Amino acid sequence: MSAAPRRILRDIALARSGDKGNRATLSVVALDAADFPLIDRCLTVDRVRTHFEGVVHGAIDRYTLPQLSAVHFVLHDALAGGVTRSLALDAHGKTLSAALLDLPLPD
Template identity: 60%
Template sequence: MTQLRAIAHGRTGDKGNTSNISVIARDAADYPRLVAALTADRVKAHFGPLVQGAVVRYELPQLGALNFVLEGALAGGVTRSLALDAHGKCLSSLLLEIDLE
């Protein structure tokens, strides 16, 4: 089994209580594998109770990337959260731990 990080890298951003995670294939040939493996439901399940709202996936085939918008993922957002990572910058690393078959 291979971890997602072997074929992709990630970037994370935030806006209020919403996290935005991009997963970018290291090689364009792996993009279809990302599309097949990373559904919005799988991403939501991977984060479990950390994500309180919906997860929406956007496909960016021209970039070989997927973008996930995670609502209610930042414990209220930067100005309200007491979390050490209030911006959620570590969330892309957590997502890259998903095992691929």
């Protein structure tokens, strides 16, 4: 019998993003409010910083929005100078929010 595939954040949430200058904003919203406590517990600043090591060079601000079953992050110094200044391909909020949804959930 094979083991069940490991669940990732994408299985229980969606993400929205924005970018302005050298800052990206990422919101992770539970698809079902019952999953919000798990998202709130496992999406810490430290875990997001580790996930984006080498990409986010500044502070990370975290805001909990329980009424929306969401967690919102502001990633400072995350866009290689800003979308219009960066030579990186797709190094803006949309790409970062998709990457965040690949985080494995705890067993």
